[in-house]
Amino acid sequence: MAQEFYIVCPKCKHKYNVHKMIYDRGQNFLMYCPNCMHRYPRKDGKIESSNFALSDRQ
């Protein structure tokens, strides 16, 4: 399957799947919560799982 990770939005706690291409942008890349539309740096979200090795796990 696609290389993806699940992250939890720091604002509304919604969990959703994101492609690895976005993970590879780095921990300061702005994520987008599909539920509350909050934009936040990746490091502020909690990564719960992934199907690839996380290079800089929080």
Add this chain to the structure above:
Amino acid sequence: MAKDLRYFLNNVRRDYPQGMITVGEEKGMLKAHECECTALLLKLGKMNKWPTAIFENVLTPSGEKWPGKIIFSELSSWPNVAVMLDLDPQKATVQEMAEVLHKRGQKPIPWSVIEKGDAPVKEVIWKGDKADHFRLPLYRKDSGDARPGWLSGLAVAKSLGTGRYNCSWHRHLVHSSKKSAARVNPRHLQEIMNEYKQAGYEEIPVAWIYGHHPAFLLAAAIQVGWDVDEYEFAGGFLGEPLRVVPSETLGEEFLVPADAEVVVEGFLHLTEKDMNGPWTDIMLYYSPQTLEPVFRPTVMTMRTSPIFSESWIGYDLLPQVSEMAHISLALRQRYPRVKAVNSLAPYTIVIQFKPNAPGEATRLAAYALGSFGDLCKNVIVVDEDIDPFDPSMVFYSIATRVDTNSNRLQIIKDLNANRQDPSGQGDPSGQGDFSVGGLIIDSTKPVNRPFPEMGSPPDEVMEKLKIQDFMSMEDIGRIPSGRK
């Protein structure tokens, strides 16, 4: 009357009224961007009812009522497909529809340009701040589909080198009044974007079409050769020239369908990207969020009281019919004895074909794997006595005619996978390797060796006895179809 969505709907009302349902204005306002329309559709689906659905009272994210209607699933059932092809929905078989599609696909018809004053899609024009995404009936299908809302439309682009028009389907996540992120797979639209980028452009003009005759929508879902103008290809499927009119943004340099319900003109950026997803696509799983090209609208034109077309992807027949038509066109060029092709499930096709030599069915299957790119990974070949549109008969054929100890079943490794395929391995971004395995199942009867025939009453008895001489059609009508 030119063939457009209203022509199609009038024919459905006349020839197959049970294929359509309308949720009237008096039932109250629905929020398509909060999954309210698809919730009702799914409730119908759980009752095994699959109508074309029109909603008359829909709220847009701007807070305004959409000044028209929205429609889901024009091609919700095979009788509706028959209506689209001007066949009798009560009598036409899927095989007959496949034959008509095959013939029309071979005869592109040049488009015809009409005056702006004669173009229904120019009845209303929104420019400047009025060309606002949030004034459109954005929708979400499922709870995890990203907010605020989506558009799933037919994108028209024009090759810089050849001037050919390209039509393709794309979903885009709307982020603001003037920005969305459109999912672009590495196919023809991507090639056109590459043309413009190499020529030094920062963006390309694109027009999104929301609502037209389903034959045009179907033609756009078929990936034709790079040398085929898709406005002409659509004309072939319509059976008449596609009427086009100069766009508001680029005039005669960029023509748009005159009989569309809504056209959104704008520019797709070649480097700027934003988030797209999650979204459940044809596989019904949530595709992960990715970065996709940004689109900015310039002008929106539409009919008075337009019927905005939404896509209940994964539940209507458009993808299945388009794959059926495309693969049939490609295969019959080399194998004219192919009788029919069915898209049984995502990436899985069934070909009805009687081989004349051992191994011929396997060669045909291998040809099919290559003819549809990353949209085909499993090919099942069945004989002429097996209905490829009946899944139970397809499984019957596999169960009784395939010995998996032999080469009748072959696993094909390392096919390039479709980006949406949840079983693929690797990087689906389009930048790296993404592969998947596939299957070839030859379930045809062995050539030049005896094999049992299937039983049925004698042909002469079947011909002689007319069922209505022994049972009333009223009694037969009361018997439910199927075994549930």
